[in-house]
Each structure stands twice: as C-alpha cells, then as structure tokens.
Amino acid sequence: MIPNILVIPGSNRSGSFNASLAAAVSVELAHQGADVTRISLVDYPLPLVDEDLKNQSGIPDNALKLGRLIAAQDGVFLCCPEYNSSIPPLLKNMIDWVSLIARDGDKPFKPWKGRFVALGSASNGRFAGIRGLYHVRSVMMNVGTQVISEQCSVGGAANAFDADGRLKDERTAAMMASTCTSLIAHCTMMNSR
Numbered sequence: 001m002i003p004n005i006l007v008i009p010g011s012n013r014s015g016s017f018n019a020s021l022a023a024a025v026s027v028e029l030a031h032q033g034a035d036v037t038r039i040s041l042v043d044y045p046l047p048l049v050d051e052d053l054k055n056q057s058g059i060p061d062n063a064l065k066l067g068r069l070i071a072a073q074d075g076v077f078l079c080c081p082e083y084n085s086s087i088p089p090l091l092k093n094m095i096d097w098v099s100l101i102a103r104d105g106d107k108p109f110k111p112w113k114g115r116f117v118a119l120g121s122a123s124n125g126r127f128a129g130i131r132g133l134y135h136v137r138s139v140m141m142n143v144g145t146q147v148i149s150e151q152c153s154v155g156g157a158a159n160a161f162d163a164d165g166r167l168k169d170e171r172t173a174a175m176m177a178s179t180c181t182s183l184i185a186h187c188t189m190m191n192s193r
C-alpha cells in the first residue's frame with residue numbers, strides 16, 4: 001500500500017528553515033513512495049486556544065479542517081522550530097486546537113489518535129533545535145499519536161540547503177532519509193495488519 005503522509009512546517013516565517021526542511025522531507029518521502037501532502041499553517045489561521053471560545057463558538061473551522069486532513073493520513077511529519085528550548089506557540093496552538101476536537105457531526109472524532117508522527121527540526125543555532133523536539137515528542141504522545149524513535153535535526157540551517165533545496169551535509173541528509181524510511185515503514189506495517 002502507498003502511505004499518505006502530511007508534512008507540516010511549524011513556522012510561518014518568510015524564509016523559514018523548517019519550511020525548507022519540510023520541502024526537503026516531502027521530496028524524500030515522495031521519492032520513497034509515499035503520497036505526500038505538504039501544507040502551510042498560513043492557510044489555517046487559528047485564534048489562541050481558549051476553552052471559553054470553544055464553549056461559545058465551537059471548534060474553529062480551520063481546526064476542524066486540519067483535523068479532517070490529519071485523520072485522513074497514515075502519518076504526519078512535523079518540522080519544528082525550537083523556541084527557548086521548547087515547542088513554538090504556532091505549533092502548540094494548532095496541536096492543542098486539534099486535540100480539543102471530540103466529534104465531527106454526530107460521530108466521535110479524535111484526529112490525532114493512532115497517527116504515526118515523525119519529528120524534524122531546523123535551527124541556525126548550535127543544537128539544531130533538538131532540545132525542542134523532546135517537548136514536541138512528549139506533547140504528541142499525550143495527544144495519542146505514536147511518535148517514531150528516528151528524528152532529524154538540521155543545525156547551521158542558514159547554510160544547510162543548496163539552491164535546489166537539498167540538504168548539503170551527507171550525514172544530515174542520511175538522518176532525514178532514514179527518518180522518512182522509518183515513518184513509511186510504520187505506516188505500511190500498520191495498514192497491512
């Protein structure tokens with residue numbers, strides 16, 4: 001079977017390193033046989049998560065749209081900036097809104113449940129964003145996804161990509177490729193049971 005994988009960069013910054021990583025990851029996943037959808041959270045603006053707002057107006061349309069998109073996938077690849085050693089608010093806010101979805105119409109609906117998730121990070125800093133991934137991993141396990149062990153981090157991100165968007169460093173490219181391989185393997189294994 002061909003796994004469906006959604007790639008989400010956790011930054012809307014123009015020139016985002018994590019958007020570049022998401023583009024490289026998408027090419028690699030497609031090269032390895034996955035059916036890839038890459039989105040930008042620019043297209044899904046959300047208010048700050050707020051239970052009063054949820055109780056008054058329900059789940060925002062964009063959160064529900066994201067939830068439906070996520071639920072239609074076998075796997076999700078998150079490319080995560082690191083803010084103060086942790087998860088950036090744009091990403092956390094999106095994850096939180098989607099986690100608050102309980103129903104779609106009259107059907108129970110938990111979009112994160114059972115999805116396989118791979119993590120990547122890119123930063124121009126020395127630690128390549130790896131410290132933030134511990135936090136993202138913990139959050140994603142809490143919302144019911146299965147986060148794979150393999151992950152990839154791109155340091156010195158301002159100079160890490162060539163003009164075609166490929167990772168220049170061989171070891172980093174191999175780490176990214178093996179993270180994609182493992183995500184596809186997990187998705188494929190689950191579907192063949």
Ligand SMILES: Cc1cc2nc3c(=O)[nH]c(=O)nc-3n(C[C@H](O)[C@H](O)[C@H](O)COP(=O)(O)O)c2cc1C
Nearest residue numbers: 011013016017018019081082083084085123125129
């Ligand atoms: C509030 C804030 C905190 C940050 N903290 C870190 C950090 O702890 N580690 C790090 O490597 N970079 C940190 N950065 C720099 C980000 O890595 C940098 O802005 C990066 O470009 C964000 O990813 P993007 O290029 O995908 O937008 C921080 C940036 C902001 C705005």
